[in-house]
Amino acid sequence: MSDRAYVIDTMISAKAIAARIEELCREIQTEFADTDKLVVVGLLRGSFVFIADLVRELDLPIEVDFLEASSYGDAMESSREVRILKDLRGAIEGRDVLVVEDIVDTGHTLNHVTHLLQSRSPARLKSIALLDKPSRREVDFRSDWIGFEIPDEFVVGYGIDYAQRNRNLPFIGKVRFVADAE
Ligand code: IMP
Ligand code: MG
Numbered sequence: 001m002s003d004r005a006y007v008i009d010t011m012i013s014a015k016a017i018a019a020r021i022e023e024l025c026r027e028i029q030t031e032f033a034d035t036d037k038l039v040v041v042g043l044l045r046g047s048f049v050f051i052a053d054l055v056r057e058l059d060l061p062i063e064v065d066f067l068e069a070s071s072y073g074d075a076m077e078s079s080r081e082v083r084i085l086k087d088l089r090g091a092i093e094g095r096d097v098l099v100v101e102d103i104v105d106t107g108h109t110l111n112h113v114t115h116l117l118q119s120r121s122p123a124r125l126k127s128i129a130l131l132d133k134p135s136r137r138e139v140d141f142r143s144d145w146i147g148f149e150i151p152d153e154f155v156v157g158y159g160i161d162y163a164q165r166n167r168n169l170p171f172i173g174k175v176r177f178v179a180d181a182e
C-alpha cells in the first residue's frame with residue numbers, strides 16, 4: 001500500500017499556517033497570561049514542526065517536554081488502543097500544561113493523553129491541535145484550540161508523515177493516489 005504512487009496537492013500553505021499560529025498564540029497568551037511557567041508538551045513525532053513554530057511565537061515563560069504515544073504505525077488507519085512509548089521527563093503536578101498535537105482524527109490519542117496527564121494533577125491543562133477532522137471522531141473529544149478543520153483526507157507535511165515520509169514539506173498537502181505509470 002505505501003508503495004502505491006501518489007501526488008501531494010497543497011491544502012494549507014506555509015503562509016496560512018504562520019498567520020493562524022499568530023492568532024492562536026494571542027489566545028494562548030490571554031489564557032495563560034498569569035502563568036509563572038507553561039509546560040508545552042509536544043506529541044512525537046508529528047507535532048515537532050508545529051511546536052517549534054508555536055513556541056517561537058509565544059511570549060510566555062515556557063518549558064518544553066515531549067511525549068510519544070503509539071499511533072498509525074506505517075498505515076493510514078488509526079489504532080484504537082493508545083500506548084505511551086515515551087513519557088514526559090518532568091513532573092507536571094501543580095503546573096500549567098499545554099499539549100500540542102498535529103491532528104485530531106478519531107480522537108483516541110488526545111483523549112487518552114489528556115486523561116493521563118489530568119491524573120497527574122496539573123494546575124491547568126489545555127490542548128491545541130493544528131488540524132481537526134471532526135467527521136472522523138469516535139470519542140467525544142474537543143481540543144481547546146484548533147488551527148484548521150479539514151475534511152476526511154489523508155494529509156502530510158509540516159511534521160506529518162505518510163509511512164515516515166514528507167514530514168519536511170513546509171505546507172500541509174493532501175495525498176492523492178494515482179494509477180501506476182508502467
Ligand atoms: P487519532 O487517535 O485517531 O485522533 O489519531 C491521531 C494521530 O493519527 C495523529 O497524531 C496523527 O499521527 C495520525 N493521523 C491522523 N490523520 C492523519 C493524516 O491525515 N495523515 C497522517 N497522520 C494522521
Ligand atoms: Mg501523531
